[in-house]
Amino acid sequence: AQSVTQPDIHITVSEGASLELRCNYSYGATPYLFWYVQSPGQGLQLLLKYFSGDTLVQGIKGFEAEFKRSQSSFNLRKPSVHWSDAAEYFCAVGAGTGTASKLTFGTGTRLQVTL
Amino acid sequence: GAVVSQHPSWVICKSGTSVKIECRSLDFQATTMFWYRQFPKQSLMLMATSNEGSKATYEQGVEKDKFLINHASLTLSTLTVTSAHPEDSSFYICSAPSGTSDSQYFGPGTRLTVL
Numbered sequence: 001a002q003s004v005t006q007p008d009i010h011i012t013v014s015e016g017a018s019l020e021l022r023c024n025y026s027y028g029a030t031p032y033l034f035w036y037v038q039s040p041g042q043g044l045q046l047l048l049k050y051f052s053g054d055t056l057v058q059g060i061k062g063f064e065a066e067f068k069r070s071q072s073s074f075n076l077r078k079p080s081v082h083w084s085d086a087a088e089y090f091c092a093v094g095a096g097t098g099t100a101s102k103l104t105f106g107t108g109t110r111l112q113v114t115l
Numbered sequence: 116g117a118v119v120s121q122h123p124s125w126v127i128c129k130s131g132t133s134v135k136i137e138c139r140s141l142d143f144q145a146t147t148m149f150w151y152r153q154f155p156k157q158s159l160m161l162m163a164t165s166n167e168g169s170k171a172t173y174e175q176g177v178e179k180d181k182f183l184i185n186h187a188s189l190t191l192s193t194l195t196v197t198s199a200h201p202e203d204s205s206f207y208i209c210s211a212p213s214g215t216s217d218s219q220y221f222g223p224g225t226r227l228t229v230l
Contacts, residue, residue: 036221041223042223043119043208043220043221043222043223043224044159044208044210044221045221046218046219046220049218090158090159102149102161102164103149103159103161103210103219104161105158105159105160106158107157107158108156108157108158110156
């Protein structure tokens with residue numbers, strides 16, 4: 001069975017600083033990996049996804065993530081954080097193929113941005 | 116992007132009553148929808164897969180007689196929490212994969228409080 005680990009429960013960064021959120025996965029086959037952001041009162045929003053191909057994927061809002069098979073990681077990065085980025089971030093792995101595959105989520109990382 | 120709505124966004128009920136939560140795909144059709152449960156400051160746990168025209172598939176440990184799922188049409192899935200108890204209090208989230216893209220879209224969630 002697949003699993004996702006987000007080691008950092010809570011991270012605080014200053015506005016303008018760089019950000020890296022860690023994600024490690026366990027899956028027997030080629031993983032389908034996702035990063036979602038959850039803001040209060042809003043549904044989860046997809047930041048980016050990796051299915052295959054280039055291991056560095058670009059997403060919305062200036063986020064990017066790098067798939068490293070050797071490390072079973074899919075860390076999320078942003079070079080300069082904005083105060084509006086404060087939210088809960090979830091890494092997820094999809095089982096099987098296609099978008100109708102079941103998602104297994106990590107426990108999330110809460111990002112706090114200080115001004 | 117595709118939009119998924121949930122109704123109600125917030126509900127309080129007495130112990131022993133049943134509560135129905137609706138999940139709608141507003142601008143696309145979804146033969147499959149997923150229902151998740153999220154405890155405070157925890158990850159999303161997949162409860163079941165809702166299939167249009169057939170029975171839902173429940174994850175291990177989820178009581179199918181307690182959490183009734185009906186996928187009435189290609190744009191509507193409902194989750195009914197029967198004989199609700201305080202331990203059923205949680206945040207329930209649905210998602211639907213969009214056939215025109217390769218992503219799942221999440222509803223904003225329904226917070227259920229059982230007194």
